[in-house]
Amino acid sequence: MASPSQAVPNTGMMDRVDTEILIVGGGPAGLSVASTLPEDISAILVHQDRSIGTPVRTSGGCWMRDVSALGIPAEFAHPVNNADIYSDNEHLKLDMSSDPVGVLNVTALYRWLAGQTRADIRCGTKYLETRREGGKLISRLRENRNEYEIASRVIVDASGWHCAVLQSLGLSPPPDRRGIGIEYEFAAPSHDPDRAALFFGSATPTGYGWAFPTTLGSLRLGVGLIEPDSDQSPKALMEGLLASNALERMGLPRPLSFHVNAGILPSVPFTSNLIFDGVIRVGDSANMATPTLGEGIRICIEHGRTLGAALGKDSPKALTQWERIVRRKLALQYRIGFEANRRAAAYTPRDWDRSVARMRTLPPEELLRFFQNDFSARMIAQRGAQSIGRKIGRMLGGR
Numbered sequence: 322m323a324s325p326s327q328a329v330p331n332t333g334m335m336d337r338v339d340t341e342i343l344i345v346g347g348g349p350a351g352l353s354v355a356s357t358l359p360e361d362i363s364a365i366l367v368h369q370d371r372s373i374g375t376p377v378r379t380s381g382g383c384w385m386r387d388v389s390a391l392g393i394p395a396e397f398a399h400p401v402n403n404a405d406i407y408s409d410n411e412h413l414k415l416d417m418s419s420d421p422v423g424v425l426n427v428t429a430l431y432r433w434l435a436g437q438t439r440a441d442i443r444c445g446t447k448y449l450e451t452r453r454e455g456g457k458l459i460s461r462l463r464e465n466r467n468e469y470e471i472a473s474r475v476i477v478d479a480s481g482w483h484c485a486v487l488q489s490l491g492l493s494p495p496p497d498r499r500g501i502g503i504e505y506e507f508a509a510p511s512h513d514p515d516r517a518a519l520f521f522g523s524a525t526p527t528g529y530g531w532a533f534p535t536t537l538g539s540l541r542l543g544v545g546l547i548e549p550d551s552d553q554s555p556k557a558l559m560e561g562l563l564a565s566n567a568l569e570r571m572g573l574p575r576p577l578s579f580h581v582n583a584g585i586l587p588s589v590p591f592t593s594n595l596i597f598d599g600v601i602r603v604g605d606s607a608n609m610a611t612p613t614l615g616e617g618i619r620i621c622i623e624h625g626r627t628l629g630a631a632l633g634k635d636s637p638k639a640l641t642q643w644e645r646i647v648r649r650k651l652a653l654q655y656r657i658g659f660e661a662n663r664r665a666a667a668y669t670p671r672d673w674d675r676s677v678a679r680m681r682t683l684p685p686e687e688l689l690r691f692f693q694n695d696f697s698a699r700m701i702a703q704r705g706a707q708s709i710g711r712k713i714g715r716m717l718g719g720r
């Protein structure tokens with residue numbers, strides 16, 4: 322059982338609480354770190370939202386094999402075997418039955434992760450800043466209107482694109498390139514629950530759009546763009562999509578009454594420096610979502626869990642080994658994926674027509690691997706990271 326975090330008298334005006342580990346952010350990364358910390362390590366997780374899992378800021382696309390590998394209860398993911406991929410004038414029907422997509426019930430998943438930890442989870446609590454004092458990290462927090470301090474040995478920055486801790490300590494600037502998305506979720510009883518869609522081209526310059534059926538029988542219709550590559554707003558893109566006849570062409574239902582989900586993720590090159598003298602970053606604050614499609618949940622869970630276990634060993638060696646393993650898994654793959662991302666973000670609707678036509682010539686397994694940002698050692702050895710990036714950029718972007 323974790324030793325309870327203790328309120329200790331403070332000579333200043335503010336109350337101070339002592340804990341070994343402070344985790345900032347209650348998304349999949351922070352919750353996963355907390356879930357594998359041993360019980361004898363005290364930890365506080367602060368989360369600025371009022372509850373875990375809402376509001377939803379992601380669309381929850383994943384792969385069913387990862388759901389199973391990560392031990393996520395199957396009922397949290399809706400399996401999908403077919404996808405239609407569209408550009409303005411081209412169409413590809415993709416059979417994904419060899420490697421089905423899953424659409425996660427994000428709220429249920431995050432709450433399930435939260436249930437796996439004995440860390441003290443404090444919702445409605447905003448992390449403000451940190452200073453170093455006598456070998457400890459002293460952080461200022463705000464809950465309602467009250468401010469207090471937490472003194473910790475370690476801080477995990479799992480605050481997503483905010484990079485709140487890194488910014489406060491001047492360790493890393495906020496991402497200067499971001500993916501921004503908006504999603505309308507609505508009841509869609511007439512939509513085939515085994516069919517997802519991705520669309521590229523004039524409706525979604527610099528990014529892409531999606532339609533994901535969910536475990537709840539609804540459809541998530543979304544559009545995303547990259548800022549500052551585009552200066553439009555996702556809401557304006559969505560309104561443009563709804564005003565056009567694109568949904569009819571793609572056979573997608575039109576939302577009449579809907580719930581809005583929206584979010585931001587970094588879209589910058591992966592940098593493998595994850596540990597900064599007691600401050601560790603994981604998840605989106607470390608650019609861990611895939612550069613190809615911006616899929617981050619499974620990666621946050623995997624590397625969040627291994628970070629929690631490494632922190633439990635209380636040895637700097639365990640942490641540097643964790644950093645080395647993450648670097649080995651992601652650095653080269655993400656360099657290739659980012660090259661493809663950068664190129665694809667600049668492509669025109671005509672490029673996308675060429676690209677979707679070219680995707681039709683690929684075996685489904687190969688295309689799915691591209692979407693997963695999974696480039697085999699053989700491909701890399703044969704062509705080198707840069708030229709694979711160019712090849713994928715051409716395939717996804719048409720030039």
Ligand SMILES: Cc1cc2nc3c(=O)[nH]c(=O)nc-3n(C[C@H](O)[C@H](O)[C@H](O)COP(=O)(O)OP(=O)(O)OC[C@H]3O[C@@H](n4cnc5c(N)ncnc54)[C@H](O)[C@@H]3O)c2cc1C
Pocket residue numbers: 345346347348349350351367368369370378379380381382383446447448449479480481482483485500501502503545583584585586603604605606609610615616617618619621
């Ligand atoms: C539009 C969109 C669609 C996406 N679609 C998919 C998808 O289909 N599949 C997929 O796998 N991934 C998807 N992603 C990416 C995925 O959502 C992220 O990679 C993942 O959520 C990152 O998890 P995280 O825990 O690092 O950060 P987050 O999920 O961003 O969680 C960080 C939490 O920290 C909290 N926080 C921030 N600052 C503070 C502070 N100062 N004090 C306290 N709390 C703070 C935030 O409120 C936030 O809830 C999508 C992202 C976006 C934006």
